[in-house]
Amino acid sequence: MSLRRKTDRTRKPSTAWWNWLPIIPFLVITLGIMVLPLAFMLEGSFQSKEGFFTLENYLSMTAPVYTQSFRNSILLSGITAILGTILGTTVGYFVYRLRSSRARELVVTLCDVTSNFSGAPLAFAFIVILGSNGVVTLALSNYLGWKIYPTFSIYSFWGLVLAYTYFQLPLMVLLVLPAVAGLKQEWREAALSLGADARSYWRYIGLPILAPAILANLLLLFANAFGAYATAYTLTGSRFNLVTLQLGSLLTGEVLRDPGAGDAMGILTLLLMGMTILLYQLASRRARRWRE
C-alpha cells in the first residue's frame, strides 16, 4: 500500500531540516515524559546511594522478596495468558462459525466493551460475586453445599487469576477473530476431500497455520497482565507480592525506600516487557504471511 502511495507522488517531499520544526513539540514532550525519565531510571539503577557506579542494585534483586515478586508476576501473567489464549481461541472460533452475522457482531461489541472493564470497578465486581459473602459464593454453598471459602479466596492468587482472565479473555477473542477468519474454507475442503477428519484437519493444518498468530496474542496477553496494577491493588492491597505492587509500595513509601533497588526493578520490568513485545512483533510478522 505504501509503495503505491510513493509512486503516486508528483512532488518529492522535501527533506530540508526545517521540515522537522512542526513536530518538535511532540518530540520534546515524548523526550521529557517518556524517554528521559526512563533514561534516568537506567542511570539510577547503576548508582549507589553515594552516587558511584555499582551493580549492587541488580545483585540485590536476588533477595527472596524480589525473586518471589517476579516469580508471582510471571506465574500470574503466564497462567492468565494461557487460560485467555485457550478459552479465547475456542470462543473466537465458535463465534466465527456463528451463522447469524448479527449475533457475531453482538459478541464482538460485547468483547469491545468488556475488554475495557478493568481495574478497580472490575475488582470490586468480583468481590460482589465471589467475596466471602458474594452472590456466587452464597449460591454455591446454599444450593450445592459447596463452601468455596476458605480453600478459595478472591483475595488470593487464584482469585487474581479469575479477575485477570476476565479482561484477558475478550481481548483474546478480538485478537484471534481476524486470524480465524483468515483460515480459508478451501483448505478445509481440500483436507476433508483427501480423507482427513476434523481432528486431523486441526492437527495438521488449522492449528499450525494459526500457531504464529496465537503465540503472538499469547505474548500480548502476558505483557497486558504483567503491567497491570489496579486490579491486584484493589483486591489484595499490597499484601500479595507482585512486581507492580512492589514498585507501587516503593513509590508510596510503604516499604523502606531504596531508590536504587526500585530503579533496577523498573529496568528489569522494562526489559521483560520489551522482550515480550519484540517477540510479539516477530510472531505477528510471521502470522501475517498467511493473510495475502
Place this chain on the structure above:
Amino acid sequence: MKQRNLLGPASIVLFLVYMFLPILATYVFSIAVRWDRSILPEGLTLDWYRTAFQDRWFLIVFRHSITISAASVLVSTLLVVPTAYWVHLRLPRARPLLNLITTLPFAIPAVVLALGLIKLYGQGPLQLARTPPMLVLAYVIFTLPFMYRPVASSLEAIDIRRLTEASQSLGASWVRTLVEVIFPNILPGILSGGLLVFATIFGEFTLATLLVGARYKTFPMQLVYYTRRDGRIASAYSVISFTVAWATSLIILWITTWGTRRSSGRRSPVGRAGGGAPAGGKA
C-alpha cells in the same frame, strides 16, 4: 458431529455468563437493600446512590476526573493531530519514528512510568511530578497509541495531499488548512481516539494514585477507598464507572462504523475498525 454442535453454543454461553455475571451482579448489588445473606436481594433501594451523591467528595472527585480526562484529550488532540498530519504529508521519513513512539507506551507499565517521572521531576521544592499538569502529560504519553492509531488511519483514508494543495492554491494558510479542511475530514478518527482516551483516563487509577495521590483525588481513587470502607457506596461508584466505560465504547463503535460506512461504503467483517487498540496497562 453431534458433540461439536453442543460444544459451540455451550462455550459461547459460558463465555457470556462469565462476561455478564460480575457486571450485572454489581448493578443489582448497588440497588439492593441487602444481598449478603440470601440468594435474592432483600428489597430494592436507591439509598446507596443517595449516600454516595450526598458525600461532598463525590462531586469533587467527579470534577477532578472529568477535568483531568478532558484536559488530556485536549492536549493529546493538539499534539497528535498536527504532528500526524505533518508527518504524513511532508515528513514520511519520520513515520517509522512516530510509529515506534506511539507503540512504546504499550511496553511501559504505568507503575514504571510513574517511578521514572518521580525520579526525574520529584525532587526540589516544586515537586513537579506530583502535580495535576504532570499527570495530564503522563496521560497524554500513556494514551498515545489510542489517539494516534485512529487518527493515522483516518489520514490514510483520505487524500491529504490533494486536499492540502487545493486548500493552499485557494490561499489558505497551513493552520487554516489543518483546522478547516483536514480536521473535519478526519473527525471520526479524532472523535473515536479522543473518546477512548477519555474513557481510559476516567477509569485510570495507577498513575493518578502514584503521581498525585491524595493531593488531587480522582474518581477511581475514591472508588478504591470505598471498596475497603463501604461496599454499598463502592458499588454505586463501580456502576457509574462501568456505565461510563460501556457508553463510551458504544459511541466509539457507532462513530467508527459510521465513519467507515461514509468513507468506503462497506464494513470490515469483524467490526472494530480503527477504534480499539489492546487496552494495555490500564488494569
